[in-house]
Amino acid sequence: MIDSRQVLRYRTSVQQLDREEGALADTAVLDLGAQETGPDGAMWALAVRGVAPEEADLVWLWTLRGAPHAYRRSDVASVAAAVAPWSEADAAKRIFDASKPLKAAGIPVLEALDAVADQMKAIVTAPMVKGEMSQRLHEVMPEAYQRYCRSCEAVHMYEQPFRLAAVRAGLELEPHTSPPVLKPIKGFEEAKEFPQRLDPVRAYLHLCGPATVKEVAEYLDSPVKEVKAHWPEDAVEVEVAGESRWILAGDEAALREADAEAVRLVGPYDLLLQSRDRRLLVDDPAKAKALWPVLGRPGAVLAGGRIAGLWRPRKSGKKFTVNVEPWGRLTAGERKAVGAEAERLAAFRGAALSGVGYAG
Numbered sequence: 001m002i003d004s005r006q007v008l009r010y011r012t013s014v015q016q017l018d019r020e021e022g023a024l025a026d027t028a029v030l031d032l033g034a035q036e037t038g039p040d041g042a043m044w045a046l047a048v049r050g051v052a053p054e055e056a057d058l059v060w061l062w063t064l065r066g067a068p069h070a071y072r073r074s075d076v077a078s079v080a081a082a083v084a085p086w087s088e089a090d091a092a093k094r095i096f097d098a099s100k101p102l103k104a105a106g107i108p109v110l111e112a113l114d115a116v117a118d119q120m121k122a123i124v125t126a127p128m129v130k131g132e133m134s135q136r137l138h139e140v141m142p143e144a145y146q147r148y149c150r151s152c153e154a155v156h157m158y159e160q161p162f163r164l165a166a167v168r169a170g171l172e173l174e175p176h177t178s179p180p181v182l183k184p185i186k187g188f189e190e191a192k193e194f195p196q197r198l199d200p201v202r203a204y205l206h207l208c209g210p211a212t213v214k215e216v217a218e219y220l221d222s223p224v225k226e227v228k229a230h231w232p233e234d235a236v237e238v239e240v241a242g243e244s245r246w247i248l249a250g251d252e253a254a255l256r257e258a259d260a261e262a263v264r265l266v267g268p269y270d271l272l273l274q275s276r277d278r279r280l281l282v283d284d285p286a287k288a289k290a291l292w293p294v295l296g297r298p299g300a301v302l303a304g305g306r307i308a309g310l311w312r313p314r315k316s317g318k319k320f321t322v323n324v325e326p327w328g329r330l331t332a333g334e335r336k337a338v339g340a341e342a343e344r345l346a347a348f349r350g351a352a353l354s355g356v357g358y359a360g
Contacts, residue, residue, distance in 0.1 A: 002240045004280050006258060007210065009305045013260035014251070015207055015271055017302060021050040024057055024072060029271050032203040033069030033079075036060055036175070039349070040267040040299065040313070042070035047348050048264050048341075059185065060173040064200065065221050066094075066163035068173055068180070076185060078194035080167050085110065090226045098147075098158030105144035112145065116161055117168035124171055127183040134162065201230050202248065208275040210238050210245030210255065215276035241280065261305045263337035265322070265345055268297035282307055287327060301326065303334045313345065320351035325359040 012018050015029055024030070027049055034042035042060070046053060059073040063083040071079050085091035091109040092099040102112050116137070123136045138146060138156050148155050170188030174181035196202055204216050217227040234249045247255055266272050273291070275281065282288040290310060291300060301309040301324060309326035322342040330338065339356050346353035 002210070002238060002255065004241055004283070005305050006255070007240060007280060008307070009260050010251075010255045010258035011208065011272060011275075012262055012302065012305070013258050014254065016049045017264050017266070017272065018260040018262040019050050024051055024053045027051050028207060030070070030072050030075075031197045032200065032207055032271065033061075033063055033071055034271065035269040035274065036068040036070055036173075037269040038267070038297075040345070041269060044267045044345070044348060045270050046070075047344065048266065048270075055175055058175070060175050061167050062163040062173065063167060064219070066160050070175075075198065076172075077189060077191040078198050080170075080188075080190040081192065082194045082198040082200060083167065084190075085113075085164075086222070086226050086230060090222050093223050093226075094164060094221045095158065095160040098145075098161050101144040101147075105142070107144055113161060113165045113168060116141065116145065116157070116165035120165055120169035120171060121184075124169070124182055124184060127174060127181050130180045130182065133182060137162070199230075199232075201227060202232050205232065205235060205246060205248050206251055207271060208277075209247035209251060210240050211247075211275070211277065212243075212245055218276040219274070262302060263334055263341060264302040265311050265338070265341045266300045266302050268299050270300075272302070273300055284327075290325075298325075301330075301338065303330060303337070308334070313349070315349075315351065318352070319354040320346050320349060321354045321357055322346075323357045323359065 016022060016027065027046065029045060029049070034045040036042040057073055058070045059076045060068055060070050061079065063069050063079065085094055088108055088110055091113060095109060099109055102109055119137055119140055120133065123133055134156050141157060145157055145161065146155050147158055166182060170185045171182045172185045174183060200220055201216055204219055205211055213224055213227050213231065217224045220227065232248060235246045236249045236252055237244055237246055238252065238255065278288055278292060282291055291298065291307070298310040298312045300307045301311055308328065308330060309324060311322055311324045314321045314323055322345060324338060342356045343353050
């Protein structure tokens with residue numbers, strides 16, 4: 001029987017959270033993309049995996065779920081092909097309610113994404129703030145592409161077509177900009193095919209497996225039917241905590257033999273916390289609600305082959321502290337390791353650590 005802790009040990013290993021040093025080329029999470037949300041986003045995800053790359057070696061793109069992700073720059077053409085919608089139905093699901101006015105106007109969603117991308121490519125010839133590009137698109141795109149936004153009290157493009165069309169237009173995000181700044185990718189041309197490791201279904205099963213079809217579909221914002229149609233032939237069924245799940249055949253032995261344990265301060269949007277089986281990772285509803293609130297997510301303390309608590313950084317003037325809320329007793333060794341990880345976070349943030357505080 002494979003239990004939840006065995007699954008977490010497997011993911012700790014395959015996502016390389018147990019290594020001290022690594023290279024950008026073999027950092028597996030970059031095959032699926034490292035999400036860039038908040039100050040402890042993609043670069044912190046790489047730091048806790050022992051990688052400190054030059055930003056020039058990475059590219060930031062709006063891809064899966066319209067979220068910003070970092071990838072190897074050398075992969076950019078293949079990533080664009082790998083994250084593209086498979087079909088009209090898939091594209092419609094990925095842009096949510098934006099598909100309704102397009103359908104009413106008789107405009108296929110895939111054609112719509114290409115139309116937006118063509119305009120984006122013509123508009124953005126140098127770095128441009130998102131708001132300016134949005135205004136320029138508003139001026140040239142037909143009514144079916146736009147909506148009235150109550151929060152802005154203005155009419156502008158639907159958000160998901162805007163984001164998903166950007167990579168089709170060959171646009172990348174300037175890292176760490178808020179509001180986002182987009183610019184053309186030099187020499188960009190979408191690849192006609194891509195390596196298996198960048199296939200998002202395979203990558204999810206490898207990095208976040210074992211998983212169900214529904215979980216993969218939720219991660220990709222794709223219809224279950226489409227995910228089934230693109231299900232790997234070498235996926236095998238395994239039983240986890242009494243439930244049938246799937247993993248790549250080549251990973252089954254690693255799953256059953258996994259014994260990786262590490263102490264890490266995992267960022268709020270790290271891939272370890274992005275899998276769609278939250279109940280498997282954290283079976284206490286109150287703890288799950290605290291780890292994945294609607295707003296203001298904390299990070300997770302990974303220790304002893306389990307998610308062992310929450311952490312939040314706090315900076316006040318020159319003081320930088322890390323507040324930890326453990327979900328039970330941490331051993332002396334685990335506390336010492338948490339302190340070392342807090343030191344690493346402070347250095348990453350360009351600050352000196354003032355201390356680690358423990359709640360409870």
